Amino acid sequence: MSNKSEENHTHHLILGKNTELYFSILCGVFLVSGYLIEKLTATASVIPLILYIISYGFGGYFISIEAFKKVSKGEFEIDFLMIAAAIGAAYIGSWAEGCLLLFLFSLGHALEHYAMDKAKKSIEALGNLSPKTALIKRNGKFEEIPIIDLKINDVIVVKPNTKIAADGVVIKGNSTINQAPITGESIPVDKTSISTMENLLEFHEIDKKHTVFAGTINGDNSIEVLVLKLSKDSTVARLIKMVSEVETQKSPTQRLTKKFEKWYVPIVLIVVVLLCFAYVIIDESFNESLYRAITVLVAASPCALAISTPSAVLSGIARAAQKGVLIKGGKALEDLGAITTIAFDKTGTLTEGKPTLTNIIPVENFDEATFLQLVLEVESLSNHPLAKAIASAIKKQYNIEAKNEASGVKAIQGKGITAFYNEKKVFIGNVKLMKDEGIHIDEIIISKMENLLQNGETVMLVAYVDKIIGFISVMDVPRKTAKDTLKRLREIGIKHMIMLTGDHQNVGDAIAKQIGLTEAKGNLLPEDKVTEVKALLLRDKKIAMVGDGVNDAPAMALSTVSVAMGAAGSDVALEVADVALMSDKLENLPFVFGLSKASKRIIKQNIFISLGMVFLLVPITILGLTNIGFAVALHEGSTIVVVLNALRLLRYDME
Numbered sequence: 001m002s003n004k005s006e007e008n009h010t011h012h013l014i015l016g017k018n019t020e021l022y023f024s025i026l027c028g029v030f031l032v033s034g035y036l037i038e039k040l041t042a043t044a045s046v047i048p049l050i051l052y053i054i055s056y057g058f059g060g061y062f063i064s065i066e067a068f069k070k071v072s073k074g075e076f077e078i079d080f081l082m083i084a085a086a087i088g089a090a091y092i093g094s095w096a097e098g099c100l101l102l103f104l105f106s107l108g109h110a111l112e113h114y115a116m117d118k119a120k121k122s123i124e125a126l127g128n129l130s131p132k133t134a135l136i137k138r139n140g141k142f143e144e145i146p147i148i149d150l151k152i153n154d155v156i157v158v159k160p161n162t163k164i165a166a167d168g169v170v171i172k173g174n175s176t177i178n179q180a181p182i183t184g185e186s187i188p189v190d191k192t193s194i195s196t197m198e199n200l201l202e203f204h205e206i207d208k209k210h211t212v213f214a215g216t217i218n219g220d221n222s223i224e225v226l227v228l229k230l231s232k233d234s235t236v237a238r239l240i241k242m243v244s245e246v247e248t249q250k251s252p253t254q255r256l257t258k259k260f261e262k263w264y265v266p267i268v269l270i271v272v273v274l275l276c277f278a279y280v281i282i283d284e285s286f287n288e289s290l291y292r293a294i295t296v297l298v299a300a301s302p303c304a305l306a307i308s309t310p311s312a313v314l315s316g317i318a319r320a321a322q323k324g325v326l327i328k329g330g331k332a333l334e335d336l337g338a339i340t341t342i343a344f345d346k347t348g349t350l351t352e353g354k355p356t357l358t359n360i361i362p363v364e365n366f367d368e369a370t371f372l373q374l375v376l377e378v379e380s381l382s383n384h385p386l387a388k389a390i391a392s393a394i395k396k397q398y399n400i401e402a403k404n405e406a407s408g409v410k411a412i413q414g415k416g417i418t419a420f421y422n423e424k425k426v427f428i429g430n431v432k433l434m435k436d437e438g439i440h441i442d443e444i445i446i447s448k449m450e451n452l453l454q455n456g457e458t459v460m461l462v463a464y465v466d467k468i469i470g471f472i473s474v475m476d477v478p479r480k481t482a483k484d485t486l487k488r489l490r491e492i493g494i495k496h497m498i499m500l501t502g503d504h505q506n507v508g509d510a511i512a513k514q515i516g517l518t519e520a521k522g523n524l525l526p527e528d529k530v531t532e533v534k535a536l537l538l539r540d541k542k543i544a545m546v547g548d549g550v551n552d553a554p555a556m557a558l559s560t561v562s563v564a565m566g567a568a569g570s571d572v573a574l575e576v577a578d579v580a581l582m583s584d585k586l587e588n589l590p591f592v593f594g595l596s597k598a599s600k601r602i603i604k605q606n607i608f609i610s611l612g613m614v615f616l617l618v619p620i621t622i623l624g625l626t627n628i629g630f631a632v633a634l635h636e637g638s639t640i641v642v643v644l645n646a647l648r649l650l651r652y653d654m655e
């Protein structure tokens with residue numbers, strides 16, 4: 001049986017989408033009626049034969065089309081084996097068995113397509129998310145227009161309990177919004193209007209409490225949304241595009257079984273042809289030899305094997321999509337299921353990623369007001385989460401504003417930033433940065449730093465010209481769910497959980513202890529994170545890296561499977577990661593790993609069932625210990641069992 005998704009061939013669908021299923025059922029109906037008439041009427045009649053032939057027609061229709069297509073390309077696959085077996089059965093007069101073969105095979109085929117359709121549908125459901133039109137407000141007037149005509153900076157009005165038509169920022173009104181279609185979170189989130197539209201940041205940089213996604217559902221209040229993305233670039237549009245590409249990537253097991261089939265099918269054909277001539281050697285008629293050959297042909301066909309993996313992979317991916325997790329292909333799914341080591345980024349992954357300012361202290365003889373102003377000016381120019389937190393805290397707590405007195409800011413990866421303030425150089429960052437610049441740090445400051453570091457606070461030194469003028473410390477708290485999540489991960493078989501952070505070792509250790517990580521590695525530059533991932537790969541073969549793509553993208557790219565958090569909020573993460581959690585909920589991880597493990601388990605079971613049946617039936621049929629009907633029932637039955645087993649994944653849940 002072939003995998004539709006990879007060949008993308010469409011059948012003539014006379015009876016609509018389920019034609020294949022109806023044909024298969026009709027095949028079965030004619031088989032049963034033919035069989036009953038044959039058994040119940042004593043006298044020989046042609047009616048059963050006619051019914052069997054009709055049954056052949058329905059059962060063999062789609063299989064012949066596929067077999068023919070492949071044979072004309074020089075490929076002999078299972079469809080061909082089935083047709084050959086059915087013709088052989090007819091030739092020796094075993095019409096009923098031939099019908100049963102075609103019926104079960106086509107039923108398995110139709111079920112396979114049902115599984116694929118089901119998977120695709122839950123993915124395509126995403127496509128129906130965005131409404132077709134939007135109510136826009138132009139010059140104070142309302143107008144309903146198709147969403148493809150929406151332009152950036154249009155203002156749309158979203159009525160209560162309707163779908164939002166575009167990615168944008170709320171500029172008027174507050175509401176709660178059901179984001180489940182995109183992020184899978186079932187609880188609606190509060191959204192408030194942004195205070196000012198001046199200097200509006202990029203969509204992804206705006207605080208999430210103000211931004212909304214196309215396809216999500218507004219709650220009880222009317223809101224106005226400033227459109228920030230064209231309909232074709234919306235998060236949901238890109239999601240759909242990616243999901244449709246997912247299917248083209250085959251999983252490792254799928255590749256393996258394909259390779260196996262390539263050799264196996266011709267071998268079966270040769271053996272079967274040889275068996276046709278068994279009568280030359282042993283004492284039996286040609287028809288008896290043929291009968292045996294056909295029975296072996298049925299028994300040896302790898303029908304179940306061919307669909308065992310694709311059906312499980314698609315079901316797994318579909319289930320994940322329902323929960324707001326995008327798994328990009330069978331490889332990611334299978335690899336994820338085999339993983340026992342996870343490397344985590346710290347900031348924004350294990351921690352909230354919204355550090356609060358705890359200390360901002362100048363050295364004794366430096367003026368505090370100047371110090372604050374300098375830090376504010378410089379950090380306002382940086383995009384780093386630490387910088388954002390520091391700048392906004394200073395503004396709020398000390399009620400001062402940046403006056404654009406700093407310039408030439410440069411980020412030094414993993415160390416900090418440099419800039420100019422009043423034409424003189426400023427350095428803000430860690431000890432490494434100061435060492436690089438040859439700036440002396442005296443004992444008093446070092447001992448103060450130590451205290452804060454023990455506490456799990458991130459400390460940054462500030463130097464002006466060539467002297468330390470003070471330090472800043474911030475505290476980023478672990479996510480509330482981090483501890484439980486790691487515990488659950490351990491329960492489902494993750495052995496090593498390691499934090500990789502650019503922050504100080506002590507901070508890493510403090511957080512690791514609080515949430516129960518096995519190890520924390522601090523003071524890492526982005527390239528050090530890559531080295532660490534390499535080392536882990538060497539030790540454990542396969543590792544997953546969970547991050548947000550901020551300073552861990554290279555390390556993520558190198559890991560076996562990269563998992564991005566909050567991907568709905570970041571273009572890079574969504575694009576690059578193998579697995580994307582739409583929401584930034586760490587607590588989704590156990591579900592993802594659990595589902596992947598379950599998928600892997602089901603794939604294994606399926607392969608065991610399908611190969612097991614072949615190994616069992618082939619010797620029995622060669623020895624002539626069973627009739628063809630029995631072989632057909634067991635063999636094709638295993639195909640159906642395998643598909644049903646895979647469909648279980650659509651209902652997977654933790655516990």
Ligand SMILES: Nc1ncnc2c1ncn2[C@@H]1O[C@H](COP(=O)(O)OP(=O)(O)OP(=O)(O)O)[C@@H](O)[C@H]1O
Binds near residue numbers: 414500502503525
């Ligand atoms: N804009 C900045 N202002 C002050 N210090 C900075 C700035 N950017 C980086 N640093 C310093 O460099 C260190 C390393 O930064 P990096 O971005 O590599 O990692 P991180 O954000 O601390 O943590 P993680 O690696 O877990 O994401 C920071 O801990 C901080 O001391």
Ligand SMILES: [Zn+2]
Binds near residue numbers: 001002003066079
């Ligand atoms: Zn096929």
